[in-house]
Amino acid sequence: MKRVIVALSLLAFAVVSAFVFTKILIDNINSVSADVSHLSSVSQTASEKELVDETRAVIAKWNNAQKFLKIISVHENLTEINRTINSLNDISSSGNRELLCEKCNEIRVMLSIFESDERISIENIF
Amino acid sequence: MAVLLIRAVLLYAAVIFIIRLMGKRQIGEMQPSELVITILISEVASLPLQDKGIPVLYAAVPLVVFVSFEIILSALSLKSSKLRTLMQGHxxxxxxxxxxxxxxxxxxxxxxxxxxxxxxxxxxxxxxxxxxxxxxxxxxxxxxxxxxxxxxxxxxx
Incomplete structure (x- = not known):
């Protein structure tokens, strides 16, 4: 009986954790994506200093989110996103606004693909 | 390298805990489903050791699910002959x-x-x-x- 209780507890914990972690992952991705969208929208109008600050804020948010994401996602899936987001710093410092906007759109697409791969769906299950 | 060492220790502890939880059966006495689960456990537990990019949770969650279902269904099989026949045959x-x-x-x-x-x-x-x-x-x-x-x-x- 003790084994069954332990098994049931572990199973409940695994199920709850899986759903909670998936939700937290999706929330994190959406939050970073929203910030990247915002950066993209202000990339043409903001001053250089504001642009650099915004970019650094996005990178900091991503690096923070990544600490959790690496615990629950395959690292290979995050490598390209990580590299692209961290390259935004140099791009914003150089003042190339078109390239910054382009990179932001690229990042949003990558984040969207990553989020859809982690979502609970029939395609991902099978 | 140190990461691999720590992962190996964690997974060893997890596998030992799981084997203890599943109980004592020799390989020759196991039902086919128990044998399959035992082999699956070893395969899944080795995944994070083969690739550092795979989180330990990717092994931990399936291991917990496998062993939990195995124990729960075994316990239910004791109460229900129909379930026992379904799981083990006759x-x-x-x-x-x-x-x-x-x-x-x-x-x-x-x-x-x-x-x-x-x-x-x-x-x-x-x-x-x-x-x-x-x-x-x-x-x-x-x-x-x-x-x-x-x-x-x-x-x-």
Whole structure:
């Protein structure tokens, strides 16, 4: 009986954790994506200093989110996103606004693909 | 390298905990489903050791699910004979009173040669000597010889 209780507890914990972690992952991705969208929208109008600050804020948010994401996602899936987001710093410092906007759109697409791969769906299950 | 070492320690602890939770059974006594789960556990546990990019949770969650279902279904099988039959199948009598039941062998996808080979491993070289031969749910063959049956009846008297 003790084994069954332990098994049931572990199973409940695994199920709850899986759903909670998936939700937290999706929330994190959406939050970073929203910030990247915002950066993209202000990339043409903001001053250089504001642009650099915004970019650094996005990178900091991503690096923070990544600490959790690496615990629950395959690292290979995050490598390209990580590299692209961290390259935004140099791009914003150089003042190339078109390239910054382009990179932001690229990042949003990558984040969207990553989020859809982690979502609970029939395609991902099978 | 240190990461690999720590992962190995964590996974070792997890696997030992899981094996202890599953209970004591020798490989030869396991039901087919138990054997499959045991092999799956070792395969899944090794994934984070093969690739550092795979989180430990990718092994931990499936391991927990496998062992939990195994224990819960085993416990339920004790209460329900229908579930037990569904999970483990049922015994098949292949020899009755020295006569081989070909239909029964067919359900097991076995030939008479396979059966005779299994009997020889039990030191039985003549099918006519067998009172009953039963294939158990774990794949083992149980044999009751006519001589043994006679001796038991004499003892009862």
């Amino acid at each position: 015994e098949v009598i292949v020899i009755r009173n020295g006569k081989i039941d070909i239909d029964a062998l067919r359900t097991l996808r076995m030939t008479v040669d396979d059966l005779e080979g299994a009997l020889r491993q039990k030191d039985v070289f003549d099918v006519k000597q067998v009172s009953y031969a039963i294939f158990e749910t774990n794949g083992k063959l149980s044999v009751l010889l006519k001589d043994d049956e006679t001796k038991k009846e004499k003892k009862k008297k």
